[in-house]
Amino acid sequence: MNNEDEIDIEKAAEFLGLPPSRLSELLKKRTIVRNWGEYEDIFRFDNHISGIETGSVFIKKGNDFEMIRGFPKIKRAMTLFPAIERNFPDIGSVLVEEKMNGYNVRVTGHKGELITLTRSGHVCPYSTERAQHLLNHDFFTENPDLVIYGEMVGPDNPYVPKDIYGVKSLDLFVFDIRSKFDGAPLPVIERRELASDYGFSQVELFGEFGIEEAPSKITRIIRELGKKEHEGVIIKDPEMVLQPIKYTCSESNCADLRHAFRFYNDSGRDYMFPRIVREGFQSAEWNENEEELRKRCLRLGESILRPMIRSIREVQRDERISDDVRIRVRNRDTIDRFRAYLERLGVDVIFGPPEKIGEDYLVRISKLNKSTTDKTKSIVEGQLWS
Amino acid sequence: MNNEDEIDIEKAAEFLGLPPSRLSELLKKRTIVRNWGEYEDIFRFDNHISGIETGSVFIKKGNDFEMIRGFPKIKRAMTLFPAIERNFPDIGSVLVEEKMNGYNVRVTGHKGELITLTRSGHVCPYSTERAQHLLNHDFFTENPDLVIYGEMVGPDNPYVPKDIYGVKSLDLFVFDIRSKFDGAPLPVIERRELASDYGFSQVELFGEFGIEEAPSKITRIIRELGKKEHEGVIIKDPEMVLQPIKYTCSESNCADLRHAFRFYNDSGRDYMFPRIVREGFQSAEWNENEEELRKRCLRLGESILRPMIRSIREVQRDERISDDVRIRVRNRDTIDRFRAYLERLGVDVIFGPPEKIGEDYLVRISKLNKSTTDKTKSIVEGQLWS
Numbered sequence A, B: 001m002n003n004e005d006e007i008d009i010e011k012a013a014e015f016l017g018l019p020p021s022r023l024s025e026l027l028k029k030r031t032i033v034r035n036w037g038e039y040e041d042i043f044r045f046d047n048h049i050s051g052i053e054t055g056s057v058f059i060k061k062g063n064d065f066e067m068i069r070g071f072p073k074i075k076r077a078m079t080l081f082p083a084i085e086r087n088f089p090d091i092g093s094v095l096v097e098e099k100m101n102g103y104n105v106r107v108t109g110h111k112g113e114l115i116t117l118t119r120s121g122h123v124c125p126y127s128t129e130r131a132q133h134l135l136n137h138d139f140f141t142e143n144p145d146l147v148i149y150g151e152m153v154g155p156d157n158p159y160v161p162k163d164i165y166g167v168k169s170l171d172l173f174v175f176d177i178r179s180k181f182d183g184a185p186l187p188v189i190e191r192r193e194l195a196s197d198y199g200f201s202q203v204e205l206f207g208e209f210g211i212e213e214a215p216s217k218i219t220r221i222i223r224e225l226g227k228k229e230h231e232g233v234i235i236k237d238p239e240m241v242l243q244p245i246k247y248t249c250s251e252s253n254c255a256d257l258r259h260a261f262r263f264y265n266d267s268g269r270d271y272m273f274p275r276i277v278r279e280g281f282q283s284a285e286w287n288e289n290e291e292e293l294r295k296r297c298l299r300l301g302e303s304i305l306r307p308m309i310r311s312i313r314e315v316q317r318d319e320r321i322s323d324d325v326r327i328r329v330r331n332r333d334t335i336d337r338f339r340a341y342l343e344r345l346g347v348d349v350i351f352g353p354p355e356k357i358g359e360d361y362l363v364r365i366s367k368l369n370k371s372t373t374d375k376t377k378s379i380v381e382g383q384l385w386s
Helices: A009-016 A021-026 A083-087 A124-135 A138-142 A190-195 A214-227 A251-262 A269-285 A290-316 A332-344 A371-382 B009-016 B020-028 B082-089 B125-134 B138-142 B189-195 B212-229 B250-262 B267-286 B290-316 B332-344 B370-380
Strands: A032-033 A044-045 A056-063 A065-070 A092-099 A103-110 A114-117 A146-153 A173-180 A205-210 A232-236 A247-249 A322-329 A350-353 A355-357 A360-368 B031-036 B042-045 B057-061 B066-068 B093-099 B103-110 B114-120 B145-155 B171-179 B206-208 B232-236 B247-248 B322-331 B349-351 B355-357 B360-368
Touching: A009 A021, A009 A056, A009 A065, A021 A032, A056 A214, A056 B290, A083 A214, A083 A247, A092 A190, A092 A214, A103 A124, A114 A124, A124 A322, A124 A332, A138 A146, A173 A190, A173 B114, A205 A214, A214 A232, A214 A247, A214 A251, A251 A269, A251 A290, A251 B250, A269 A290, A269 B267, A269 B290, A290 A371, A290 B267, A290 B290, A322 A332, A332 A350, A332 A360, B009 B020, B009 B057, B009 B066, B020 B031, B082 B212, B093 B189, B093 B212, B103 B125, B103 B138, B114 B125, B125 B171, B125 B322, B125 B332, B138 B145, B145 B212, B171 B189, B206 B212, B212 B250, B232 B360, B250 B267, B250 B290, B267 B290, B290 B370, B332 B349, B332 B360
Parallel strands: none
Antiparallel strands: A032 A044, A044 A056, A056 A065, A092 A205, A092 A232, A103 A114, A103 A146, A146 A173, A232 A247, A322 A360, A350 A360, A355 A360, B031 B042, B042 B057, B057 B066, B093 B206, B093 B232, B103 B114, B103 B145, B145 B171, B232 B247, B322 B360, B349 B360, B355 B360
16 A cells, blocks of 8 residues: 555645645655554654654544644753743743653544544554543533643553552643644643643642742752652743743652663663753752762662662573553453554563453553663673673 | 875785775775874774774885784673683683773884874874883884884873872883784783883783683772772783783773763763663672662762762853863973874864973873863753753
8 A cells, every 4th residue: 555645645735835745755755654554544743844843643534634733842951040031031930830750642532532642643542542531522522623732640651650649540631732733832821721621630830930039949849849759840931932941850860760771771872861961960050068969979870770780680580671561441452452552663562461450451561671681681691892 | 185196006905905996995085094294104094994993004114015903992891700701712711911091002113213003093292202212112123013002001191191000100001012914912921021021011910810710800809909990901811812801990980980971061972871881780790788889879970970060060160171181291392293183183272381390391281171161051051951
């Protein structure tokens, strides 16, 4: 099957504002990639093209099209002062919301159902089933031009499981509502009210702070969040005209590093390096005394070495290093669909047997980290590091 | 001037065992690069080509040529057991010599003088002047087919200054003697005797150990070297037929990291990452208890954060981050020639005024780390990390 035959290139190109020849080329080069199976009418941008973010999707709807924009990358403040002042000029105050540690999804109505797109623009069968149960469908019929942007959080999470939020299984916390096509966001308070009207869970709003006081206020919030190993905050222009910025806790950063170094040969160096560098800037901004700095150094060192050593020990015991997660589904079919989905994406997984728990099935999944297992095995067998 | 015009391509190609068209192409692509100025007759391999290491040089000598092979990369044992057993099969014992922390040079006779090549195959004017004073020239006239491979070590060192060896200024410690052209090494004891005959300083020989006992013996040596922050050892087949392997101390590794994180945006991520990973394997092999592991974690964390914070503070005080080194020369001309050399290599340097000390001139050199200075400055001014 040739992808190009199936859609009207002229019409699609016109919708995207591209010359038809350019669209054909993007499809051919797989910069725009068509989904498979039941979501064949969805095309995702595997890379950004002029003005359209990676992860954006466009959907063929009969003879028409619909665009769902990718979630824009939020830049990071390495120090709060003077980053807030500099990045929010000419507005009096900022709103501060929690940045939760889960995975980023977009939920939209599709053929009378809900579908959930991952950050990269795939339709995740597990997240889709969960969103069907978690969100009030009326929102999507009553607001057909809006898309829900949220964080999937909790322990029954195949990507970023966390027990720190008091979520029993998995919940979706809304942090953005945006228009289809151009991705324009609702102002923060308007968005919160709308989400509240439909009973959606939302990320916490910590308050509105004047630009001058914001760095010290946020530092206090970050210290409290850090104690609970929560991730951090997003600092927002109330009108959502200026770009939000993020700032995070050392404890959560170190938790990321712990995860990364457990799979040290799978996690990219480009993932680890900025997480290490952040610690230095936060310590410098906080003017840490000798004891605080020592504690931070120890925390960083332990986040790196302990998980690595655990992995080495596992390989010495002839075990395979894996990331063990779990999902909880209502519909047994979702298990097979999710497995097929992960395999299609090239993730090496072992699914345990479903356990019936109330109305749900709990399934344990081992994601095998082959690269780290193999590298570690070769080293403990005496192979040299070239 | 066209490089190719100046040498007889046919003859040079025959010497190198390459088709003439291939040599022309390598010169054109600058895989083989001609030196400038007084060493125009020297060509270095900027990249390896079949069987010839990066850093190898060939030298036009009248109508003839001479080859000086690059120093082969020595692979690293991440754990001593079973790496030694596996990499030295079928020989009863290994010789263990110190791996000193300085910079790697090759010294050869050239037009009745000595020249010193850096690892990459450049002729370093400072190292050349130093070698002229440090080495007995008779070696080179009496052994015209041999090349000295050694480590330049000490505080008056523009690349890797170290005070840990009790060297007053700079000394050259021989660790290898190899034939020109094919780079074949002398057996260890024969090499040590020959170096001794000419009064050369040499790296320390710790002893000969049976394959079975070597891991525990070397572990003991490494623990002692670590206390002095010495770098580590090279484990060698006495006959130098099998490839040597290296193994290093955590303390020296952490010293490297301290240097790297001071210039965190200049030092490559690929430099830092394996140095971090080594710590995990050594701790696992040494079966460290809770207190030893904690100490190692703290040492690692401090090696990362303290130098970064120092750099951030310097930038906050509007200073430029620099690596401050010094050289000590006999001939005042060497100062200008070394400065021109560094500038030609693109190093951003500030030379202090020469101070006369006995017969020598001492010159302080600041190597500016522009990338780290600029990155840090932009962050402390509130720019976001994208």
